[in-house]
Amino acid sequence: MKLTTLLVTALTVVSGAFAVDVQKSxxxxxxxxxxxxxxxxAKNAIKDSGGIITHEYQLIKGFAATVGEKVLENIAAWGAPYQALIEEDQVVSAL
Known part of the structure; x- marks a missing residue:
């Protein structure tokens, strides 16, 4: 019984160490x-975390990026006084 408990605990610790932040566009x-x-x-935080700025917009003040969810939480907090809008990039089609 002790061996099973030790094994489960060890696997939990190892899986937590190898957890990867989910990347979102x-x-x-x-x-x-x-x-x-x-x-x-915001752009520096994305680059520092290993994310990529994929496009910088000229007509609107903003950019597109591929970044981890944890960094998005920080960017949302920093941009709250300025009403930052963070939305998932999607394919849009017209029927």
């Missing part, structure tokens, strides 16, 4: 009056 946009420093802070 998102579009992050801000109102036009948002300071550029807020966008740069």
């Amino acid at each position: 998102v579009i992050v946009s801000y109102p036009q009056d948002t300071p550029n420093s807020v966008l740069e802070q």
